[in-house]
Amino acid sequence: xxxxxxxxxxxxxxxxxxxxxxxxxxxxxxxxxxxxxxxxxxxxxxxxxxxxxxxxxxxxxxxxxxxxxxxxxxxxxxxxxxxxxxxxxxxxxxxxxxxxxxxxxxxxxxxxxxxxxxxxxxxxxxxxxxxxxxxxxxxxxxxxxxxxxxxxxxxxxxxxxxxxxxxxxxxxxxxxxxxxxxxxxxxxxxxxxxxxxxxxxxxxxxxxxxxxxxxxxxxxxxxxxxxxxxxxxxxxxxxxxxxxxxxxxxxxxxxxxxxxxxxxxxxxxxxxxxxxxxxxxxxxxxxxxxxxxxxxxxxxxxxxxxxxxxxxxxxx
Amino acid sequence: xxxxxxxxxxxxxxxxxxxxxxxxxxxxxxxxxxxxxxxxxxxxxxxxxxxxxxxxxxxxxxxxxxxxxxxxxxxxxxxxxxxxxxxxxxxxxxxxxxxxxxxxxxxxxxxxxxxxxxxxxxxxxxxxxxxxxxxxxxxxxxxxxxxxxxxxxxxxxxxxxxxxxxxxxxxxxxxxxxxxxxxxxxxxxxxxxxxxxxxxxxxxxxxxxxxxxxxxxxxxxxxxxxxxxxxxxxxxxxxxxxxxxxxxxxxxxxxxxxxxxxxxxxxxxxxxxxxxxxxxxxxxxxxxxxxxxxxxxxxxx
Numbered sequence: 001x002x003x004x005x006x007x008x009x010x011x012x013x014x015x016x017x018x019x020x021x022x023x024x025x026x027x028x029x030x031x032x033x034x035x036x037x038x039x040x041x042x043x044x045x046x047x048x049x050x051x052x053x054x055x056x057x058x059x060x061x062x063x064x065x066x067x068x069x070x071x072x073x074x075x076x077x078x079x080x081x082x083x084x085x086x087x088x089x090x091x092x093x094x095x096x097x098x099x100x101x102x103x104x105x106x107x108x109x110x111x112x113x114x115x116x117x118x119x120x121x122x123x124x125x126x127x128x129x130x131x132x133x134x135x136x137x138x139x140x141x142x143x144x145x146x147x148x149x150x151x152x153x154x155x156x157x158x159x160x161x162x163x164x165x166x167x168x169x170x171x172x173x174x175x176x177x178x179x180x181x182x183x184x185x186x187x188x189x190x191x192x193x194x195x196x197x198x199x200x201x202x203x204x205x206x207x208x209x210x211x212x213x214x215x216x217x218x219x220x221x222x223x224x225x226x227x228x229x230x231x232x233x234x235x236x237x238x239x240x241x242x243x244x245x246x247x248x249x250x251x252x253x254x255x256x257x258x259x260x261x262x263x264x265x266x267x268x269x270x271x272x273x274x275x276x277x278x279x280x281x282x283x284x285x286x287x288x289x290x291x292x293x294x295x296x297x298x299x300x301x302x303x304x305x306x307x308x309x310x311x312x313x314x315x316x
Numbered sequence: 317x318x319x320x321x322x323x324x325x326x327x328x329x330x331x332x333x334x335x336x337x338x339x340x341x342x343x344x345x346x347x348x349x350x351x352x353x354x355x356x357x358x359x360x361x362x363x364x365x366x367x368x369x370x371x372x373x374x375x376x377x378x379x380x381x382x383x384x385x386x387x388x389x390x391x392x393x394x395x396x397x398x399x400x401x402x403x404x405x406x407x408x409x410x411x412x413x414x415x416x417x418x419x420x421x422x423x424x425x426x427x428x429x430x431x432x433x434x435x436x437x438x439x440x441x442x443x444x445x446x447x448x449x450x451x452x453x454x455x456x457x458x459x460x461x462x463x464x465x466x467x468x469x470x471x472x473x474x475x476x477x478x479x480x481x482x483x484x485x486x487x488x489x490x491x492x493x494x495x496x497x498x499x500x501x502x503x504x505x506x507x508x509x510x511x512x513x514x515x516x517x518x519x520x521x522x523x524x525x526x527x528x529x530x531x532x533x534x535x536x537x538x539x540x541x542x543x544x545x546x547x548x549x550x551x552x553x554x555x556x557x558x559x560x561x562x563x564x565x566x567x568x569x570x571x572x573x574x575x576x577x578x579x580x581x582x583x584x585x586x587x588x589x590x591x592x593x594x595x596x597x598x599x600x601x602x603x604x605x606x607x608x609x610x611x612x613x614x615x616x617x
Contacts, residue, residue: 103570118581121589126581204585206578210571217567234566243558250565251550252533255419256526257572261579263522268583270437270520275590277438282597286613287606294602 001057002076003031006064007044014066017201021070041173042165049160058157059083060091065151065200068114072197079154082194089159089189090181092148093196094128099146100233102175102217111142111193112149118204131197142193146185146230150177152198159184169223174216182228317345317371318392320378321364323353330382333517337386341378346392347371357489358482365477374474375399376407380514381468388513395471398510405476405505406497408465409512410444415463416546418491418533427459427509430469434520447513459509463501467493469514476500486539490532498540498547 004022008014014034022032033051038044045063052061060079064070072078082091093114099107112128130140155163163183165176181191207213221232238245282288320338324330330350338348349367354360361379368377376395380386388394398407409430412423428444445454470493472480480499482492497507523529537548541555549555550565597603 101566101570103574106570106573118585120582121585122592124585124588204578204582206581207571207574210568210575213574214564214567214571217570218563221563221566234562243562246562247558247565248534248537249530250562250569251417251537251548252530253526254565254569254572255417255422255533256523256529257569257576258422259419259523259529260526261572261576263520264576264579264583266434266442266522267436267520268579268586270434270440271583271587272590273440274438275587275594279590279594279597282594282603285610287609288597288603291602291606295600298601 001029001031001055002027002060002062002079003033003052003055003058004062004064005033005035005045005048005052006066007035007037007041007048008066009037010066013201017067017069017199018064021064021068021198024073025070025075027076040167040171042167042169042171042176045165045176046167049155049164053160058160060157061155061160063150063153063155067201068151069199069201070152070196071199072195075196078194078196082154082192083156085190085192086156086158087188087190088192089156089163089184089187090148091154091156091192091194092150093152093193093198094149095145095147095191095193097146098230099178100230100235102178102213102220104147104149104178106235107146108139110145111140111195113195114151114198114200117199117201119201120204130195142195144190144192146191147178147181148191148193150180151200152196153177153180154194156189158189162187166223169216169219171216171219172212174213175220179220179223182224182231186228317347317373318343318376318378318395319347319349319368319371319374320380321349321351321361321368322380322382323357323360323364324350324382325353326382329517333385333515334380334382337380337384337514338378340389341386341391343392356484356487358484358486358492361482361492362484365472365481368472369477374477376474377472377477379467379470379472381516383517384468385515385517386469386512387515388511391512394510394512398471398508399473401506401508402473402475403504403506404508405473405480405500405503406465407471407473407508407510407512408467409469409509409514410466411462411464411507411509413463414546415494416549418494418529418536420464420466420494423463424456426456426462427511428466429511430514430516433515433517435517436520441515446511459511461506462509463507464494464497465507465509467496468516469512470496471510471512473505475505479503483539486535487532488528490529491536495536495539498544502543 006014006018026032033048035047038047048063052058060083079091082088094112096104096107096109111130113130114128115131116126118124130136166179169175169179184191225232233240234246237249320342322334349364351363354363364379368374376399398404410428412420412425415423427446429446430444431447432442434440446457483495486495500507541548550561
């Protein structure tokens with residue numbers, strides 16, 4: 001039996017995203033556990049794990065964020081295939097190698113078969129690097145990784161029985177995935193990616209509270225320093241043990257990057273002003289204003305047709 | 317005599333921006349030095365200092381970037397007023413307090429009387445907070461003593477011209493202003509902002525070479541941290557706890573990179589939205605039907 005679990009802070013979001021995904025792939029005997037969030041995501045996920053840990057027939061526990069929608073009919077087939085190797089502890093659809101901290105995306109990403117669907121600015125999709133099967137980059141491959149993006153985590157029965165999310169990290173949400181994958185690897189098991197197709201309905205605001213994220217980054221690095229090769233090392237520059245040089249380098253990097261972000265925002269605002277001026281030009285043109293009655297009539301006609309079609313629909 | 321100096325790497329930019337501004341501001345006896353740039357900006361500025369120092373009647377040396385245009389007709393009067401205090405070593409139009417690194421803009425900016433004029437995306441202007449005469453003044457806006465200035469315009473007192481030099485060991489470009497202001501302050505003199513109005517004709521790309529900037533930031537902090545305790549100090553960890561500082565800074569840098577990606581994604585999404593709207597309008601039947609009218613109208617104009 002494959003179980004599905006979700007920790008919910010927004011029932012509307014769950015009903016719109018995670019639940020349809022569960023319904024799409026669940027088997028008749030699948031158990032779907034939709035819990036209200038219990039404090040942190042760490043604690044909520046532990047509650048979900050505990051609720052299936054004593055099931056002898058458990059094949060996997062699929063933990064999904066409330067805003068993640070599984071859209072892959074073959075999800076369970078792919079998951080069972082990935083878990084055929086008894087050494088596999090956890091499976092996901094996005095993963096990277098040489099991951100040194102909770103910013104796993106700064107490692108070498110090997111697989112990411114999801115779409116980032118945002119609702120701001122009229123909405124849109126950003127397909128990740130392995131979303132389209134016919135456009136895979138040369139470095140794309142499923143298989144063993146250092147860590148997974150936690151929005152979809154599929155735990156093996158072994159992981160369900162032996163590993164828990166570390167509530168002691170003191171974080172609400174950040175770093176749970178990286179820490180969990182490190183626990184799996186420390187226990188000698190594997191973290192792997194599989195070609196699950198998932199839509200992540202997520203804002204374009206990637207870090208909503210940088211202060212909290214920074215604290216989690218520090219705590220996870222402190223926990224794993226010396227326990228797992230590479231973890232906590234800097235991305236580039238000074239030697240790992242030269243803390244003074246590392247501080248200097250990173251402080252400068254942070255300052256430079258903040259400036260680049262401002263630069264990006266200024267450029268975006270300039271582009272926005274340019275396009276808005278073009279829109280304004282169209283809207284204020286004589287031809288657009290004189291043809292406004294035609295567009296209104298056309299819109300009215302469409303509405304009438306749509307309402308007639310809606311009235312006819314139940315009869316069919 | 318108030319002298320003007322500008323190191324030039326792009327003649328066209330100098331003739332479009334700095335030269336007209338200097339002509340607007342200069343007095344009949346002003347010396348003007350448009351030098352070709354000699355290696356680094358540190359070295360180029362030192363050459364200008366050497367040239368200006370030879371003038372016994374020097375009242376001030378105005379150093380400006382080639383893309384800076386002085387638009388203030390009362391510029392020289394403002395300069396004289398600011399330099400009336402003999403303790404003042406250097407004056408600028410943008411400055412901040414509690415500046416701890418090359419990223420002086422992360423300190424508390426007290427004055428910024430310039431407009432950033434850019435040419436990308438159809439061009440435009442971003443007036444800084446002290447450049448909008450009709451806008452309500454910012455409560456924190458004030459000229460006076462600061463920790464550092466933005467170096468695109470620096471007005472040096474005769475004492476500074478004759479006593480100090482830009483530190484050529486620091487690099488090519490970044491940090492010359494922060495380091496110079498620290499030298500002025502270390503010598504017990506004042507760094508001051510004044511209401512000097514300029515336009516900075518500059519790309520919206522604020523950091524063209526991050527690695528060079530990072531290296532310069534490290535060098536400048538290493539040079540000054542023992543002499544100015546706040547230089548290099550960071551929020552959240554004691555200055556001498558290097559491990560804690562490194563951990564925190566590495567986390568901040570990673571967060572900053574992620575936020576930058578987020579900003580880029582938002583920018584792309586907003587652009588897509590506006591392009592969609594434009595596309596919908598231009599593809600509409602009414603817009604297409606009236607195309608001949610617009611063509612005729614354009615021809616008539």
